Amino acid sequence: xxxxxxxxxxxxxxxxxxxxxxxxxxxxxxxxxxxxxxxxxxxxxxxxxxxxxxxxxxxxxxxxxxxxxxxxxxxxxxxxxxxxxxxxxxxxxxxxxxxxxxxxxxxxxxxxxxxxxxxxx
Amino acid sequence: xxxxxxxxxxxxxxxxxxxxxxxxxxxxxxxxxxxxxxxxxxxxxxxxxxxxxxxxxxxxxxxxxxxxxxxxxxxxxxxxxxxxxxxxxxxxxxxxxxxxxxxxxxxxxxxxxxxxxxxxx
Numbered sequence: 001x002x003x004x005x006x007x008x009x010x011x012x013x014x015x016x017x018x019x020x021x022x023x024x025x026x027x028x029x030x031x032x033x034x035x036x037x038x039x040x041x042x043x044x045x046x047x048x049x050x051x052x053x054x055x056x057x058x059x060x061x062x063x064x065x066x067x068x069x070x071x072x073x074x075x076x077x078x079x080x081x082x083x084x085x086x087x088x089x090x091x092x093x094x095x096x097x098x099x100x101x102x103x104x105x106x107x108x109x110x111x112x113x114x115x116x117x118x119x120x121x
Numbered sequence: 122x123x124x125x126x127x128x129x130x131x132x133x134x135x136x137x138x139x140x141x142x143x144x145x146x147x148x149x150x151x152x153x154x155x156x157x158x159x160x161x162x163x164x165x166x167x168x169x170x171x172x173x174x175x176x177x178x179x180x181x182x183x184x185x186x187x188x189x190x191x192x193x194x195x196x197x198x199x200x201x202x203x204x205x206x207x208x209x210x211x212x213x214x215x216x217x218x219x220x221x222x223x224x225x226x227x228x229x230x231x232x233x234x235x236x237x238x239x240x241x242x
Contacts, residue, residue, distance in 0.1 A: 002197075007194055023197075075151065077146050079122065
């Protein structure tokens with residue numbers, strides 16, 4: 001049972017769009033990611049996903065509804081099955097809360113897919 | 122699918138130790154609470170609980186291990202079954218991640234028990 005200091009944890013992440021596990025509970029995980037630029041369109045068929053911006057600004061695009069832009073201290077739950085694309089215009093730090101086994105690229109598999117995220121030490 | 126701005130959401134909470142639901146996902150809830158002073162000793166037999174401090178400082182006491190003090194931007198997962206007591210020396214704002222049905226006072230029922238938390242609008 002060790003606390004995690006978000007600032008230090010984010011600093012330890014070297015690559016963009018590479019989620020790291022900061023904690024696990026009840027089959028869910030809190031993941032941290034540094035992001036910049038556009039991610040891929042994807043959806044999670046069996047997982048709702050929470051985004052919380054710790055620093056910066058994250059825009060989330062949807063196919064059939066308006067974008068949502070999250071500033072620092074704002075959160076959004078994207079329900080399962082909803083296709084979405086996160087975009088950051090500059091380096092942004094986000095927390096994700098989702099089932100531990102959720103893949104970052106959901107139904108899509110490409111060079112950005114991380115099937116076995118690292119754990120924050 | 123509406124975003125939640127934490128600063129506004131915390132402002133809308135009037136009482137201390139009265140968790141409000143900011144979002145639900147995968148059977149879990151993100152709850153926000155303004156806290157000040159000592160809470161009750163309790164445990165959650167079937168739920169791991171994550172604490173994340175948004176502002177202020179939260180000390181969590183345990184029966185058989187050292188206290189953990191969380192400053193702003195620090196998080197801790199308290200595993201199920203572990204008795205704990207949160208304490209804030211001044212007003213502190215915390216996020217909790219836990220199963221949606223988790224009671225704030227766990228195995229204890231008293232005047233601080235909230236069985237049906239309000240939802241942030």
